[in-house]
Structures are given as C-alpha cells and as structure tokens.
Amino acid sequence: MTSVRETTDTEQLNLGQPKPAAAPCGAYAWCAETGNHTTHASAYTEAPTLDGYGDCVLPANILAEDGAEAFAPCIGFLDLDLTPTQTRARVTELHRHLDTVAALADIVDGQAPLEPGTETYSVTAPGASGALISSEIYHLDDPKPGDPAARIAVFTQPSADADLDVAGADQLAADLEQYLPRLRAQRDHLAAIVQGTARHPAGPLAALGHYPWCSVAGCITHQYDERDGGGSYVEHAGHETTVTLSDGHPADDIRVTAGLGADESYSSGPKVYLVVGDLDVLGLDASGVDSTITQLEALTSALRTMRGQMDSEARA
Incomplete structure (x- = not known):
C-alpha cells in the first residue's frame, strides 16, 4: 500500500500539511508577483466608477522586466508604458478634462462658470484663523521687458494653522479637491492673458471666468482695498x-x-x-x-x- 502523498518535481507534502506560501518578490516591494518570476507587476488600481458596460476604466499598475527582455519600472497606463514624469503629465491632462466635463454639468444646470480672473480662491481648515492658501490673478502695472503682464499670487493668512482630527482632515481634503479645479482654471486663464487670446478653441468653456464675447486681454482686474475686505x-x-x-x-x-x-x-x-x-x-x-x-x-x-x-x- 502506497502512502498517501502528493509528489511534484519541486515539493512533497504530507496529507493535511498546508502548502507553504510562495516567497514574495525580492526585487521590488511593490511587486504583487510571488515565487520565481521575471515579469514584475503591481496590483491594478482602477477608477471607482465603471463605464456603461460595467467595465473598469483607466486601470494602471507598475511594470518591470528582468532577464533578456529587461526594462526598468514604468507605469502601465492608457495602453502606454510611461515614466513617472509622463504619468504625472497625463494625470494633469485628465484633471483638466474632468474639470471641463464638470463645467458641462454646470452649463446644463445653469450655474455660473468658475471665475478665475475675478475671485480669490481660498482653502481653509476647521479651527484655522484664516485661509491656509489663496490664489488670485493680478495684472502688473509696469512689467519688465520679457516678463508676463499677469501672474497668479499665492498667499496665506497670518497664523493660519490648525490641529485637525479625522473629520477635520476629511474636510480639508474635500476643500482641496474643490480648490484644485479652480487653481487649474486660474492657470488656464493666466495662459490666455499672457498669450493674448480671448478664447480657447473649445469655445466659451476655455475662457472660464469670462463671457464668450470677452476680449480677455482687454479685461481689467481691479483690486479692492484691504479695508473693504480685499479681493x-x-x-x-x-x-x-x-x-x-x-x-x-x-x-x-x-x-x-x-x-x-x-x-x-x-x-x-x-x-x-x-x-x-x-x-x-x-x-x-x-x-x-x-x-x-x-x-x-x-x-x-x-x-x-x-x-x-x-x-x-x-x-x-
């Protein structure tokens, strides 16, 4: 009678003995592969929102290869193998695209567009005595030759600090998420001012903060006195x-x-x-x-x- 035993080329296990876990990757801490492997891959990250067919969108992971086909770690995203710098550039492009998509919803709802040329956008935190960060476009009265005629001023209120609990940190994160599209809109508006273009090829959405008929280069931003509340x-x-x-x-x-x-x-x-x-x-x-x-x-x-x-x- 033969003993009950599983036999393979690489291991022999007694009945009831758990199979030992494959060793984790020794090359990269992010690699999700185990055991002997030459292709390294991290777990996929996917957008939480599925498309209309129920499929995931925008999956991405880290990839690397050893051996004859070796290549350094890169990010697999949008069917491309991207460097970290290229990945950040693509993500920035997608952020701007999503801001434009959100603006479409605002148009349908009849909401006013973002006004980067007219408002000082700020982020505060629970318990803070002032804005942690504010940004505002301003025009230079006498720019030096070769310098842009407008800039984005980024500033903070004096003693604007706070100790946050979990709820406060969540609120700050949410406020920052609301602030970033406005900062990107300010950036696009500043680019339009510097380039002297009244409209983006995409139409009224591109000149956020201005009317479709505006000649942006001719629009003037005025500053209120600080004693009147600033802005x-x-x-x-x-x-x-x-x-x-x-x-x-x-x-x-x-x-x-x-x-x-x-x-x-x-x-x-x-x-x-x-x-x-x-x-x-x-x-x-x-x-x-x-x-x-x-x-x-x-x-x-x-x-x-x-x-x-x-x-x-x-x-x-």
Missing part, C-alpha cells in the same frame, strides 16, 4: 465699433462708439456702452439696446427717404 473684480470688455459722422470739417466730426462690457462691481450684468462725442456714457441694458436699435432703424429709414428727396428739384 478683486473684473471690468469685462468686448469688441468696440466706432463710426465717425463728418460734414467734411474734421473739427466738427462726431464720433459714436458702441462697446459691450460688464463691470462686476455692479450686479446689473452686461451692458452696451454708447459714447457720443463728449457726452456722458450711456450704459444700455437689453431693453435699452432694443429701444436704441428701433430708434436707429427709424432714423436710418428717415435718412434713406431724405437721401432720395435730395435729388428732387424745387418747384418753380
């Missing part, structure tokens, strides 16, 4: 159209300029600003513009009639 507001500026009415004597010329703008120090929204010669500026809301268009159309019609009448002769 800033933007004077938005769009395209201007100017016509000159002349009878042939330049000294008598009348210039009429119309431009779209919005001053955030007021809450009335965008207006068309109409300037006629040296007269006071008219700030027209939507109904005022409609009324002006009607009156100008009537004036244009009358001018056409008068023009036709100019060719007639006086009755004898």
Whole structure:
C-alpha cells in the first residue's frame, strides 16, 4: 500500500500539511508577483466608477522586466508604458478634462462658470484663523521687458494653522479637491492673458471666468482695498465699433462708439456702452439696446427717404 502523498518535481507534502506560501518578490516591494518570476507587476488600481458596460476604466499598475527582455519600472497606463514624469503629465491632462466635463454639468444646470480672473480662491481648515492658501490673478502695472503682464499670487493668512482630527482632515481634503479645479482654471486663464487670446478653441468653456464675447486681454482686474475686505473684480470688455459722422470739417466730426462690457462691481450684468462725442456714457441694458436699435432703424429709414428727396428739384 502506497502512502498517501502528493509528489511534484519541486515539493512533497504530507496529507493535511498546508502548502507553504510562495516567497514574495525580492526585487521590488511593490511587486504583487510571488515565487520565481521575471515579469514584475503591481496590483491594478482602477477608477471607482465603471463605464456603461460595467467595465473598469483607466486601470494602471507598475511594470518591470528582468532577464533578456529587461526594462526598468514604468507605469502601465492608457495602453502606454510611461515614466513617472509622463504619468504625472497625463494625470494633469485628465484633471483638466474632468474639470471641463464638470463645467458641462454646470452649463446644463445653469450655474455660473468658475471665475478665475475675478475671485480669490481660498482653502481653509476647521479651527484655522484664516485661509491656509489663496490664489488670485493680478495684472502688473509696469512689467519688465520679457516678463508676463499677469501672474497668479499665492498667499496665506497670518497664523493660519490648525490641529485637525479625522473629520477635520476629511474636510480639508474635500476643500482641496474643490480648490484644485479652480487653481487649474486660474492657470488656464493666466495662459490666455499672457498669450493674448480671448478664447480657447473649445469655445466659451476655455475662457472660464469670462463671457464668450470677452476680449480677455482687454479685461481689467481691479483690486479692492484691504479695508473693504480685499479681493478683486473684473471690468469685462468686448469688441468696440466706432463710426465717425463728418460734414467734411474734421473739427466738427462726431464720433459714436458702441462697446459691450460688464463691470462686476455692479450686479446689473452686461451692458452696451454708447459714447457720443463728449457726452456722458450711456450704459444700455437689453431693453435699452432694443429701444436704441428701433430708434436707429427709424432714423436710418428717415435718412434713406431724405437721401432720395435730395435729388428732387424745387418747384418753380
């Protein structure tokens, strides 16, 4: 009678004896492979949200190879083998993409977009006496040659510190997650200012904090006095159209300029600003513009009639 025994090429175990665990990888602490292996791989990390088919999205792990096919550790992500620097760059791109996706939801809900050019975004912590970090775009009055005309100021409030418990740490993490999209929006807005571009090719979403009609380079950020609470507001500026009415004597010329703008120090929204010669500026809301268009159309019609009448002769 033969003894009950499992026999393999590499091991012999008595019945009831547990099989010894395979030795962990001795090359890399992150490697999830055990025993003899030349391909090293960490456990996959996946996005917690599945796609519409129930499949995982954006899986990633660390890979390395020994032997003849050896390659140094890299990150397997987006069907690419990426270096740490390349991985961080791709993650930054995805963050911006997700910010844009979130902005689509805001548009559907009718919410105002982020306003990186007009607000000082801040992060606070429970128990802190002030903001731990704040950021704000500001324009330089007299930039040095070659220097950008605008920058992002990053600052903190004096003595802004706090001792956090678990709930406080959770709150700070949540606040930071809300802050990062705003910082990225500020970064994109700063790039638009420096490059002198009013709009991103993607349309209104790219010029976050501005209206689709804004000429971003012409918009002006004003700072409130610290005694008024600090912060800033933007004077938005769009395209201007100017016509000159002349009878042939330049000294008598009348210039009429119309431009779209919005001053955030007021809450009335965008207006068309109409300037006629040296007269006071008219700030027209939507109904005022409609009324002006009607009156100008009537004036244009009358001018056409008068023009036709100019060719007639006086009755004898």
